[in-house]
Structure formats: C-alpha cells, structure tokens
Amino acid sequence: MDVKARVRSYLRQAVMEEVGDGDDLFELGLVNSLFALQLVQFVENEFSIKAEREDLDIVNFSSIDALTAFVLRKTQPPPGPGHAAD
Amino acid sequence: MRLTDVQAGWRDRARRFAAERIAPLADQIDRQQATPASVLAAMREEGYLGAALPARWGGGELDPVSYGLVTEEIGKACSSVRSLMTVHNMAAQALTALGDRHQRQRWLPELCTGRKIIAFALSEPGAGSATRAIGTRAVEVGDGYLVSGTKKWITFGQIADLFLVFAHCEREPVALVVDRHSDGLTVTPVTDIFGTRGSMPAEVRLDDVRVPRSHQVGPTGAGLGFVANLALDHGRFSVAWGSTGIIQGCLDACVSYTGRRTQGDRTLKDHQLVRRHLTDMLVAHTAAQAVCYRSACLRETGDPRAVMETALAKYHAAEAAIRVANDAVHLHGANGCTTDYPVARYLRDATVMGIVEGTHEIHQVTLADYAFQRPYLR
Numbered sequence: 129m130d131v132k133a134r135v136r137s138y139l140r141q142a143v144m145e146e147v148g149d150g151d152d153l154f155e156l157g158l159v160n161s162l163f164a165l166q167l168v169q170f171v172e173n174e175f176s177i178k179a180e181r182e183d184l185d186i187v188n189f190s191s192i193d194a195l196t197a198f199v200l201r202k203t204q205p206p207p208g209p210g211h212a213a214d
Numbered sequence: 215m216r217l218t219d220v221q222a223g224w225r226d227r228a229r230r231f232a233a234e235r236i237a238p239l240a241d242q243i244d245r246q247q248a249t250p251a252s253v254l255a256a257m258r259e260e261g262y263l264g265a266a267l268p269a270r271w272g273g274g275e276l277d278p279v280s281y282g283l284v285t286e287e288i289g290k291a292c293s294s295v296r297s298l299m300t301v302h303n304m305a306a307q308a309l310t311a312l313g314d315r316h317q318r319q320r321w322l323p324e325l326c327t328g329r330k331i332i333a334f335a336l337s338e339p340g341a342g343s344a345t346r347a348i349g350t351r352a353v354e355v356g357d358g359y360l361v362s363g364t365k366k367w368i369t370f371g372q373i374a375d376l377f378l379v380f381a382h383c384e385r386e387p388v389a390l391v392v393d394r395h396s397d398g399l400t401v402t403p404v405t406d407i408f409g410t411r412g413s414m415p416a417e418v419r420l421d422d423v424r425v426p427r428s429h430q431v432g433p434t435g436a437g438l439g440f441v442a443n444l445a446l447d448h449g450r451f452s453v454a455w456g457s458t459g460i461i462q463g464c465l466d467a468c469v470s471y472t473g474r475r476t477q478g479d480r481t482l483k484d485h486q487l488v489r490r491h492l493t494d495m496l497v498a499h500t501a502a503q504a505v506c507y508r509s510a511c512l513r514e515t516g517d518p519r520a521v522m523e524t525a526l527a528k529y530h531a532a533e534a535a536i537r538v539a540n541d542a543v544h545l546h547g548a549n550g551c552t553t554d555y556p557v558a559r560y561l562r563d564a565t566v567m568g569i570v571e572g573t574h575e576i577h578q579v580t581l582a583d584y585a586f587q588r589p590y591l592r
C-alpha cells in the first residue's frame with residue numbers, strides 16, 4: 129500500500145467517518161487535541177520516521193494530504209550535493 | 215503481568231524506601247503543608263527525580279512499568295511527594311522530547327539528577343480546563359520575549375528553580391523555560407489546599423519577564439497541542455499509578471483496622487458488609503493496576519493507542535481512588551475523620567487526582583471520542 133492509502137486507511141478507522149483527503153480534521157472538529165499526539169505516534173511507528181521538533185506544526189497533521197506530504201518529505205532523502213553535478 | 219527482575223527490583227527498592235523514609239513523615243508533610251528538604255534530598259539520592267529521564271543525561275531511564283511501579287509505591291506513602299516526581303518528570307520529559315540540542319545540554323544534566331527542580335506552569339486563575347483560554351502573553355522583543363501573566367496552582371512552585379511556562383504570542387501558543395530568579399517573576403505560596411497539602415503549590419506572577427528565544431521549547435504554535443499535551447500525557451501516566459498507590463494504601467489501612475477493631479463481640483472484618491467493602495477495594499486495586507500496566511506496555515512500544523489508554527488509566531484509577539478512599543473513611547467510622555489514621559488524607563489526596571491533569575469531566579468527553587475509534591485501533 130502506498131503512503132496515502134495507509135494514512136487514509138488509519139484515519140478513516142480512527143475517525144469512523146468519511147474523511148476527504150483535504151479535510152482538516154481539527155477544524156472540522158472530527159478529533160480532539162490529544163489526537164495530534166496519537167498521529168505523531170502513528171506516523172513514527174507506521175513509517176519508521178522520527179518527528180523532530182521543527183516538524184511539530186499542526187498543519188503537518190491536519191489532513192490525509194498533509195500527513196502524506198509530511199511522511200513523503202521525511203522518508204525521501206533530500207537531494208545531496210552530488211545530484212546537481214550528475 | 216509478569217515482572218522482569220529489573221522491574222521487580224525497582225518496585226521492591228521503592229517499597230522499602232517509601233515505607234522507611236516517606237510514610238513515617240506523610241502526616242507531618244500534610245499538616246505542615248511542606249515537604250522537608252531531607253525528603254527531597256532522599257528522593258534525589260534514590261534517583262527518583264530523574265527516574266523517567268534519559269540515562270545519557272544522568273536520568274534513570276526507567277521503562278514505563280518500572281517507573282509506574284515506583285510511582286505507585288511513592289504515591290501510596292505520600293501523594294504530595296509523588297506529585298513532585300510527577301511535575302518534575304513531566305516537564306523535563308517535554309524538554310527531552312521537544313527541546314533542541316542546546317537546551318538539553320544546558321538543563322537536562324541538573325534536572326536528571328534533581329539538582330534543579332522544574333515545575334509545570336499552565337493553569338491560571340481564569341483558565342484551567344480550557345487551556346486555550348490562557349491569558350499569559352509573550353511579546354516578541356529583540357531576540358526573545360517579554361512575558362506577562364499569572365499562573366496558579368503550580369505544584370512545587372514554591373521551590374522550583376525553573377518553570378515551563380505556557381503563553382500566547384499573538385494568538386500562537388508558546389512554551390518557555392523561565393528561571394525562577396528572572397526579574398519580574400514573583401512566587402507566592404498557595405496555602406490551605408484540600409489535598410496533596412505538602413505539594414507546595416504557588417501562584418507565579420510574571421511582569422514583563424524577559425525570556426531569551428533560546429528558552430523556547432518547540433516551535434511557535436506547538437506550545438499547547440504538542441509541548442503541554444506531551445507533558446500532560448506523562449503527568450497522567452504518573453497520576454494514574456499514584457492513584458493505584460492510594461487505593462493500595464486504603465486497602466492496607468482497612469485490612470489492618472477492621473482486623474483489630476471490635477464492636478460488641480465481633481471484629482469488624484467478620485461482618486459480611488464490611489468484607490464486601492474490602493473485596494471491592496481489592497478488585498478496584500487490581501483493575502486500576504491492570505489499566506496502568508496496559509498503558510505502560512503500549513508506551514513501551516510507542517503504540518499510537520498509548521495516549522488515549524493513558525488518559526483512560528488516569529480517569530479509571532483516579533475515579534476508583536476517590537470511591538475507595540471514601541469507603542475507607544467510612545470503614546474507620548469516627549476514627550476515619552481524624553488525623554490519627556491516614557484514610558482522611560487519602561480521601562483528600564484522591565479528590566485532587568480527579569482534578570489535576572484534566573478533570574473527570576474533561577476525560578469523560580475526550581474518552582468518548584476514543585470509543586468511536588474502530589475497536590482494533592483501541
């Protein structure tokens with residue numbers, strides 16, 4: 129399963145409602161404030177990444193799209209200096 | 215639940231320590247509304263102040279079960295002393311997880327050994343359950359903030375060296391480490407509280423206190439949702455285990471009292487209705503400990519369910535502690551209403567467990583959301 133499908137599957141089960149990929153879970157009141165911590169643990173466990181201090185922006189955790197983009201950013205290594213020369 | 219040798223070792227050591235060094239002073243601590251410096255020193259020497267903090271910085275780095283068991287033993291002896299472990303570890307945990315490298319290097323060595331105490335300063339006279347309503351303001355000035363506002367009910371605020379203070383910068387929540395000796399910071403003891411009377415609570419007033427930006431924990435905007443919530447999650451775990459300690463204390467006191475006290479020609483324990491109370495206490499302790507163990511095991515593996523299961527454990531254990539402590543006072547009759555027996559103190563301390571780290575009602579509302587998650591995610 130790709131990243132978005134895994135995130136979507138988890139969120140739909142956790143929220144038990146139809147959630148659109150761009151829906152803001154917090155603004156729509158679908159989850160409480162503790163859910164943000166639960167989501168941090170979910171992405172860390174599911175994708176073996178570590179959410180760093182600077183990642184802790186609620187925007188990164190607010191929707192399926194945002195979480196997917198966040199996980200992809202964390203799992204894809206930034207282009208190293210060698211890339212430009214290649 | 216089968217404990218490892220290490221976990222059983224921590225529990226047994228804490229049990230001995232609490233029985234010998236803390237329990238004999240618990241009534242005095244309650245009466246005098248102060249935890250003696252000798253108790254703080256002993257807690258420090260045993261490594262309990264940095265028990266949950268990383269070994270790299272001098273902490274005990276106890277696994278969640280060991281930490282829970284230690285907390286239960288200390289909580290059984292004295293909830294006020296246990297509350298020091300709670301606030302210090304929860305604030306320092308937030309610093310560990312969300313502080314930057316310089317902040318960890320600067321503060322963790324002294325926090326891990328307990329040479330410095332850090333308190334958690336979120337609540338205000340007008341903002342308790344609704345944390346977003348905090349009125350403390352942080353105004354950006356040069357390379358830092360000017361912070362103004364009043365924090366209240368700050369456990370061990372009377373002796374803390376540092377405060378983890380939550381404020382709004384514009385409309386964004388920020389978390390800041392503030393030194394007790396900062397100009398413009400005033401600490402006033404809050405006296406005559408109902409329970410955990412030895413927890414030395416304080417009102418902390420900040421009048422244009424200058425706080426360097428290097429003292430900000432986590433990014434702007436993350437102050438409540440991440441920093442405060444992470445600390446409170448650790449706090450709930452500790453309060454849950456502390457509440458099981460109160461239940462165990464009540465059960466021990468009632469077994470002892472009802473086994474000795476006679477009315478007419480019978481010992482209290484021979485009355486079936488009295489025995490029923492003892493059974494209920496035993497079941498309450500076993501059940502509270504079971505939810506605490508469950509939450510500890512989920513925390514150990516970083517399971518996403520850990521956050522809500524910890525809230526569930528805190529709610530269940532605190533609620534059970536209040537019920538059990540109330541029954542314990544009843545089983546002691548008039549003696550239960552005096553300071554000759556510990557049960558009145560247990561009842562007062564248990565009542566506090568239902569308020570701190572989120573009241574019962576806040577947990578009832580929050581946990582209902584968890585009930586709506588798919589069963590296999592719960």
Ligand SMILES: Cc1cc2nc3c(=O)[nH]c(=O)nc-3n(C[C@H](O)[C@H](O)[C@H](O)COP(=O)(O)OP(=O)(O)OC[C@H]3O[C@@H](n4cnc5c(N)ncnc54)[C@H](O)[C@@H]3O)c2cc1C
Nearest residue numbers: 334335336337341342343367368369569570571573575576
């Ligand atoms: C001994 C002690 C130690 C403490 N230590 C600390 C500390 O170290 N640091 C710190 O920051 N704070 C501390 N506190 C404060 C504590 O966190 C707050 O008291 C708690 O969050 C409740 O806030 P409140 O007292 O303002 O009550 P309120 O929020 O005013 O609540 C009053 C009542 O209304 C109910 N209520 C409120 N909102 C709702 C809602 N949305 N839905 C349903 N019911 C609701 C509550 O459940 C409660 O029954 C401490 C408190 C005590 C008593």
